[in-house]
Amino acid sequence: MEVARQEAGYRPIHDRVHDFGEVEQTLNSKDRRLQASRCMDCGVPFCHWACPLGNKAPEWNDALFKGDWELAYRLLSSTNPFPEFTGRVCPALCEKACVLNRFNHEPATNRENEAAITETAFREGFVPVRHPERNGRKVAVIGAGPSGLAAAESLNMKGYTVTVFDKNEAPGGLLRYGIPNFKLNKAIIDRRVDILKQEGIEFNCGAAIECDAAFAAKYDAVVIATGTPVARDLKVPGRELKGVHFALEILSQQNRVLAGVEFSKEERITAKGKDVLVIGGGDTGSDCIGTAHRQGALSVTQIEIMPRPVDGPDDPANPWPNFPRTFKTTSSHEEGCTRRWNINTLEFLGEDGKLTGVRVQEIDWKPNPEGGRPIMVEKGKPEIIKAELVLLAMGFFKPEHSGYPENVFICGDAANGPSLVVRALASGRDAAVKVDKYLNS
Ligand SMILES: Cc1cc2nc3c(=O)[nH]c(=O)nc-3n(C[C@H](O)[C@H](O)[C@H](O)COP(=O)(O)OP(=O)(O)OC[C@H]3O[C@@H](n4cnc5c(N)ncnc54)[C@H](O)[C@@H]3O)c2cc1C
Ligand code: SF4
Structure with missing residues (x-):
């Protein structure tokens, strides 16, 4: 102290x-x-x-x-x-x-x-490359994000012969194709994947797998670690305009560009010289802000439909030792950004099919007399925020899973909905324990 x-x-x-x-x-x-x-x-x-x-x-x-x-x-x-x-x-x-x-x-x-x-x-040189004794049984892991990698590592150490499949061209999931390089350099993922390969895990990338009965029958067990592929959309008028994108479209493309992948001018999504509006006040939104700055945005604004979180460090609604849901300023926010809360998006505006601005409405949240979700009420008049690029960062849907054979286990965001890397690792590790128990019971 x-x-x-x-x-x-x-x-x-x-x-x-x-x-x-x-x-x-x-x-x-x-x-x-x-x-x-x-x-x-x-x-x-x-x-x-x-x-x-x-x-x-x-x-x-x-x-x-x-x-x-x-x-x-x-x-x-x-x-x-x-x-x-x-x-x-x-x-x-x-x-x-x-x-x-x-x-x-x-x-x-x-x-x-x-x-x-x-x-x-x-x-x-304290990170060992281990060579576990094989037990003669095969496990497939579908999805090479943190949960799939954790499940694969754990099962490999228990002696299973593990093949990891991923639809992307390289392993890492959102670590590689979501989280920007300014938070996580991708050489860090490569360094670990190299060790996992030396330890005997086989990676099969560029392979989108449907886990049907025929696939599951080829393995003693299958772990599904496919994350949350469907992002929340904002279906307001003008959604089809050129310049409105999901956050992951720009984030994954930027990470690919940094990995040497080339995109045509038509495909490339860039904030260069544009007023950028990020819709969604969470961490994905913050990653969009940092990316937009680095691409040379003219200005960046972030709006959120919910109220501004309380100032920390204490959160009366969620006291120590729980995680406080308090106002947070990330490194990307520090780099410059107008942040607004209680803002609802009404319409995307454009000319010749291209986005020029967004009509928004300030709102308030009133307690619901019947309990449940508070009621949204309009406040003042709608206004227009100038923007040539909008990035939708409003989260992801928890996927539905059903009807898998009994040797199939689900982990990470695919099982729990959008969460954190540390929870994905824990979930992957727990799935490995379940697989091991199942195959030895
Ligand atoms: C932009 C962004 C930033 C984030 N930043 C942070 C952060 O700073 N800290 C933090 O703790 N968490 C962060 N998260 C959350 C974190 O990245 C996720 O919780 C975590 O990656 C979930 O791991 P996962 O393995 O379950 O899924 P994912 O990482 O989503 O991996 C799923 C993998 O499955 C593959 N896949 C899907 N379907 C198939 C198929 N049919 N066949 C083969 N492969 C398939 C995908 O290609 C992908 O590689 C962030 C999320 C986003 C979107
Ligand atoms: S993974 Fe590390 S930083 Fe995250 S909660 Fe656990 S000990 Fe803390």
Whole structure:
């Protein structure tokens, strides 16, 4: 408690907005160990409870504090198959539940410590390539996002012969084709996939699989980890205009461009020289903002239909040790953006088939006398926000699944609806346990 929380922070805005390199910086190892010393090894570590993977932060923080990076990595990877992903993109549920957060709102820097331990482990050769003994049984994993990769890793370690199928050209799911490079450099995914391949997992990319009875019969078990492919649309007049896109259209295309894929001028979606309106106030929207800045947008506005969240750090509706749903400013917001709440979208406006603006309406939410969802009421007059590019970032539908043979298991966002990388990893790992139990019962 004598050492203040120190975050590594982001690269300066004027520097980072001109490239897609990771925005987050790193501390030197002396300061990192000092940060690890802040973990108090509480009698009741709420971080264990809050982390969906049950990561043992007090244990690896202690090893890190003592300078034993190898032990720190061993402890960390005993519960987390891919700490290099969560170390970069996890919203750190553990930190919100940290006793220090309750005490003085300066929780231990678990997420950054996790990333530092993992990068050191890779650099120093502490990340082993393991060769498990085969048990003669075959499992297919459909979907190579974090949940599919976690299920595959876990099953492979149990001795199953695992083939991972993905409809995309490379593994990673939303890690590769959703989350922008400025949050997660794709070389980090390649580095892990290389290890998984050396450990015996076969990857079959560019293969869209329908998990019917014939497919399932070819394997002892099948894990479906296909995520949430259907995004929420906004079916208001003008939706067909050129310039209205789903968030993932621009995000995945930008990530592909950075991977060297070429698109024709007609196919390319870019914010360059445009007023951009992002509809949806969540994290996907924030990723659109950062992407639009880097592509050279003239201006970026983000609107959200729900009210502005309360200012933190405490959330009276969701107190410690729960995750606070408070007002959040991401690195992309810091880079510049007009943010508005309680705004409903009425119509997309255009000329010659091209988007020129969006007619919106300020609203209010009134309590519903019959209970349930509050009632939306209009406030003032509709207005027009000038925009040549609209990005719809309003979330994804939870898919329906039914009628699979009994050797088929579902995990990750496909099972639970849109969530977080850390939850996808935990769900993939749990699916592997279920498969193993099923095949050994
Ligand atoms: C823009 C964006 C940013 C995000 N940022 C964060 C963040 O910063 N931190 C965080 O924790 N979470 C974030 N998330 C959420 C996180 O990415 C997801 O919760 C997580 O990736 C879900 O993992 P998954 O493996 O279940 O599914 P996905 O990552 O969606 O992977 C599913 C895979 O299945 C494949 N697939 C689908 N159908 C088939 C088929 N029929 N045959 C073969 N393959 C198929 C897809 O190609 C895909 O590769 C973000 C999400 C989005 C959209
Ligand atoms: S995965 Fe997320 S919640 Fe779990 S220890 Fe790491 S940062 Fe915390």
